[in-house]
Amino acid sequence: MSLPFLLEIGTEEIPDWMIPGALESLHGQLEGLGIAARMVATPRRLTARAEGLPERLPDTEERVTGPRRTAPEKAVEGFARKQGVAPAELSIEGEYYTHLRKTAGRRMIEVLADSLPGIILKIAFPKTMYWTGKTGPRFIRPIRWIVALLGADVIPFELAGVQSGNETSGHRRLGSAHIPVTIGNYEQTLRDNFVILSATERRKKIEDGIAALSVRLKPDPPLLETLVYLTEYPTPIVGEFDPKFLKLPKEVLITVMRHHQKYFSVEDESGRLAPQFVAVMNTDADHEGLVRQGNERVLHARFNDARFFWQTDQRKKLADRVDDLANVTFQAELGSYLQKTRRVADLVQDLGGNEHARRAACLAKCDLTTELVKEFTELQGVVGGLYAKAQGEPEEVWRAIREQYKPENMEDSIPGTRAGQLVSLADRFDTLRGCFRIGLVPSGSRDPLGLRRAAQGAVRILVEGKLSRQSVKLLTDIVHTQLKEFLEDRVKFYFRDVRGFAYDEVNAAMASGWSDLPDLEARLLRLREIRPTPNFEPLAASFKRIKNILRQAEFSGEPFNPALLEPGPEHELFAEINRTAGQPIEDRIGALRPKVDLFFDKVLVNAPDPAVRANRLAMLHNLLEQFRTFADFSEIVTNS
Amino acid sequence: MQSFQEIIFKLKAYWAQRGCIIQEPYDVEVGAGTMCPETFLRVLGPKPYRVAYVQPSRRPADGRYGENPNRLYKHSQLQVILKPSPDDAIEQYLGSLEAVGIDLTQHDIKFEEDNWEAPTLGAWGVGWQVMLDGLEITQFTYFQQCGGIDLDVVPAELTYGLERLAAFLQVKDSVYDIEWAPGFTYGDVRLQDELQFSVYNFEMAEVETLWKLFALYEGEAARLLALYPKSSQEATQKARFPLLPAYDQVLKCSNLFNTLDSRGAISVTERVGVIQRVRKLAVGVAHAWADQQGAAQ
Numbered sequence: 001m002s003l004p005f006l007l008e009i010g011t012e013e014i015p016d017w018m019i020p021g022a023l024e025s026l027h028g029q030l031e032g033l034g035i036a037a038r039m040v041a042t043p044r045r046l047t048a049r050a051e052g053l054p055e056r057l058p059d060t061e062e063r064v065t066g067p068r069r070t071a072p073e074k075a076v077e078g079f080a081r082k083q084g085v086a087p088a089e090l091s092i093e094g095e096y097y098t099h100l101r102k103t104a105g106r107r108m109i110e111v112l113a114d115s116l117p118g119i120i121l122k123i124a125f126p127k128t129m130y131w132t133g134k135t136g137p138r139f140i141r142p143i144r145w146i147v148a149l150l151g152a153d154v155i156p157f158e159l160a161g162v163q164s165g166n167e168t169s170g171h172r173r174l175g176s177a178h179i180p181v182t183i184g185n186y187e188q189t190l191r192d193n194f195v196i197l198s199a200t201e202r203r204k205k206i207e208d209g210i211a212a213l214s215v216r217l218k219p220d221p222p223l224l225e226t227l228v229y230l231t232e233y234p235t236p237i238v239g240e241f242d243p244k245f246l247k248l249p250k251e252v253l254i255t256v257m258r259h260h261q262k263y264f265s266v267e268d269e270s271g272r273l274a275p276q277f278v279a280v281m282n283t284d285a286d287h288e289g290l291v292r293q294g295n296e297r298v299l300h301a302r303f304n305d306a307r308f309f310w311q312t313d314q315r316k317k318l319a320d321r322v323d324d325l326a327n328v329t330f331q332a333e334l335g336s337y338l339q340k341t342r343r344v345a346d347l348v349q350d351l352g353g354n355e356h357a358r359r360a361a362c363l364a365k366c367d368l369t370t371e372l373v374k375e376f377t378e379l380q381g382v383v384g385g386l387y388a389k390a391q392g393e394p395e396e397v398w399r400a401i402r403e404q405y406k407p408e409n410m411e412d413s414i415p416g417t418r419a420g421q422l423v424s425l426a427d428r429f430d431t432l433r434g435c436f437r438i439g440l441v442p443s444g445s446r447d448p449l450g451l452r453r454a455a456q457g458a459v460r461i462l463v464e465g466k467l468s469r470q471s472v473k474l475l476t477d478i479v480h481t482q483l484k485e486f487l488e489d490r491v492k493f494y495f496r497d498v499r500g501f502a503y504d505e506v507n508a509a510m511a512s513g514w515s516d517l518p519d520l521e522a523r524l525l526r527l528r529e530i531r532p533t534p535n536f537e538p539l540a541a542s543f544k545r546i547k548n549i550l551r552q553a554e555f556s557g558e559p560f561n562p563a564l565l566e567p568g569p570e571h572e573l574f575a576e577i578n579r580t581a582g583q584p585i586e587d588r589i590g591a592l593r594p595k596v597d598l599f600f601d602k603v604l605v606n607a608p609d610p611a612v613r614a615n616r617l618a619m620l621h622n623l624l625e626q627f628r629t630f631a632d633f634s635e636i637v638t639n640s
Numbered sequence: 641m642q643s644f645q646e647i648i649f650k651l652k653a654y655w656a657q658r659g660c661i662i663q664e665p666y667d668v669e670v671g672a673g674t675m676c677p678e679t680f681l682r683v684l685g686p687k688p689y690r691v692a693y694v695q696p697s698r699r700p701a702d703g704r705y706g707e708n709p710n711r712l713y714k715h716s717q718l719q720v721i722l723k724p725s726p727d728d729a730i731e732q733y734l735g736s737l738e739a740v741g742i743d744l745t746q747h748d749i750k751f752e753e754d755n756w757e758a759p760t761l762g763a764w765g766v767g768w769q770v771m772l773d774g775l776e777i778t779q780f781t782y783f784q785q786c787g788g789i790d791l792d793v794v795p796a797e798l799t800y801g802l803e804r805l806a807a808f809l810q811v812k813d814s815v816y817d818i819e820w821a822p823g824f825t826y827g828d829v830r831l832q833d834e835l836q837f838s839v840y841n842f843e844m845a846e847v848e849t850l851w852k853l854f855a856l857y858e859g860e861a862a863r864l865l866a867l868y869p870k871s872s873q874e875a876t877q878k879a880r881f882p883l884l885p886a887y888d889q890v891l892k893c894s895n896l897f898n899t900l901d902s903r904g905a906i907s908v909t910e911r912v913g914v915i916q917r918v919r920k921l922a923v924g925v926a927h928a929w930a931d932q933q934g935a936a937q
Binding site for chain 1: 751
């Protein structure tokens, strides 16, 4: 007989962003019990359901070996007693008494009762708490009820003082508590109590609800996901705000709505911000419009604050705030933002930044002292750019300030202006150098200062901004070995994982240097083109062979003397090397490959005459050298 | 319409019915209700405790000269400590909202993750900000650590922002328009405080004097802590040892730090160090207090 299974862990509100991970973790652990569960959750419950569980695990048999046939009777009796059988029931296998011990498979309900408490407590959360006392269990939030059913039976266990049972809880205000359920009516019972169990269905309810409001939303999938896991019975409503606030920059308005209030912003037909918003309630309806009014008033107050900050901030120009940066800590050991600003401005100058880039570098961090950024930290840079524009700074300056934190992630674009690129680069390198100098080095998953992201952004700016000279300057100046290795890793990561070059191509091209990243990119692109051509891999294999030969021979740079060459394949190779010297490698590969093959086929490098031998090594060495500025082909993994 | 004080009366009555001692505000300046001994010290150790009090909370840097309708130098928190936290802590909390006339079937309530941390107190907990129709009205925290000590028993801490709650209930756009008592607005009662303390904190506080005071209070707290009996033989001396006065000195330091900070007088290099100095004292008092309570049992 096969049985359905239901586990619902009822909790206080779990942070929305942790829920999908928790479900995955629980799913994985149930798989360990052979249960392929379907997972679903709301903020107050993590639920696993499955069908077809056996009532019992299969019976098992084990042959237990006892005393030798020749053992005294007492020993045999003792063994039989221990196995719970009469001595006559023992069998003899070879020289020994044995017993075939049969164990009936355990009942599934017992297996689950034993393992579920441990499984639940092992669900991985980024942060946990205790609530029953210092030695009590840890979970993301207090567990308040547990439904655990196998077929019609409760799987009995206790966890954190909660006894498992068959009673669930509905929506906090609209539903009942302590509602008995069966596996069959569980989801419908929840629905009757204003809990939509399925995240997919909640998402659809939000989307359909918004569609019915006939407003145009700015699409915001992450916000939608947050709201799906912040509600058990989501219902969107539309609210309005005073159009006078549209005079504030839309970035500020959107940030207030999205980050502080979790509202969707609304667009008019031309794509401009409309004086409306969509909030998603965790309830069925706003019968008297109180929720809408409440949200409108909150937003009004928030916008008023923002306007107040904006106006206050205008009293002191960004340019007059530079000295105030002395009071803003960058990092305890690395000093203030004023010191950082000076270093970054100097670096921008060293990188060839023009007057606008230098000006942007000087003003870049000044918005950290403004009320608006203190209130909306996520708007740093953007606010600086807006203020600089309002205060009459040239476009290249305000755009550079505004874009200084770009790219913020892998999907984001790099700063659009040269000045912005240089400021962003200088800022990032200043942070990296400083942090590595004082030992703040990322390790494993620990990277609290986001140095990997900073470095990744710098690599992208250098490559995508085609900043060869700056790249060479920044990457050859590095004295710190750990930082050099860290950046090397970031460059590899960028070209392999972001750009999709094969790892051996990246190794080969980087072996020829990686301080000029735009040049590295160009070489990789060419290498990618050459690689599938028929002569390439055989030649690469030969290069690997040459490298090995040179290493084994401990070649130490003896001069090459053409006069010592023998006619035939050796001379032909030399002639071909000479003939093609200076040509693009794309052309040389096809020409050289047959000559190299022939050479290895017919010529013995390890000639008896030491002078001839050394000369052959020197010629091969020169050949490798001619390709060295492009890539080290011996790094290419070939099939041969 | 319920006045500001009626809302407070109702909340106090509600929590009194649920076994809370109703305390008066602590009479030393604090930045938050959590810092009062009734919370900071009482959450330590295994003894159950339930208390509720309104605490004027001073945040010098938040002062706006009485010009901003939502920002205050000194706002009022209703602080509730339920130790240990009951299983139905959230339900009890929701009941308190109904007690002040909020019909929860007509409103939207959400519990959004918000973990609380006070580095100067060595204290943190996990919990939520409670959103009522998009307005944050309460911070709900399960304390985990205080004074650097893992708590034996986990208390639930509810911190209501009373001005916000009153503005919501009275439908006022400015805190200054809240009716405090019939015939008196919040502005009548508090506007002078806001203006004068903003002027003092931002413009006129004498930095040198504040630093001197800081050093004096710090010295006194440190002196006392150094005298706390270490040996378990000295049970009587321990029991009468003045840790509560020592903690008052720490609170003074904390408020002076906040004032110096709003005055723009704390440089980068100093800032982290000063926080550490206050934290060291707070942690010292907490450890001694835990020891003192343990010795008394």
